Amino acid sequence: MCQLFSSEQSPIFSLKNIRISVVELAFATNVSSTQIRYWTRKNYLESIRSEHCNPKYLLISVFKVRLISHYLKLGYTLNASVLKADKQIKSKGCYLQIPPQKHC
Secondary structure, eight states: OOEEEOTTSOEEEEOTTOEEEHHHHHHHHTOOHHHHHHHHHTTSSOOBOOTTSOOEEETHHHHHHHHHHHHHHTTOOHHHHHHHHHHHHHHHOOEEEOOOOOOO
């Protein structure tokens, strides 16, 4: 789960419920929406679908797509790129730190 922490290390914002469209994901990662849909069909990416809506992706997908794209550019196969991206995300977690704010 991705969370934004304050200087006191208590969660102030959770990214787990933020969802973006395939177009937004493509824009954020510089990977085509066609490629993202293909990876989704192959179960490399997870999308959230409801009956009458287009698929949505969790914000963590931005990191995963960028990592997959990076490993593909390095010459890894798609399957190997996905495995490496998953391993990196799991090993490092997804914690974003914000600096303490100065009070006036």
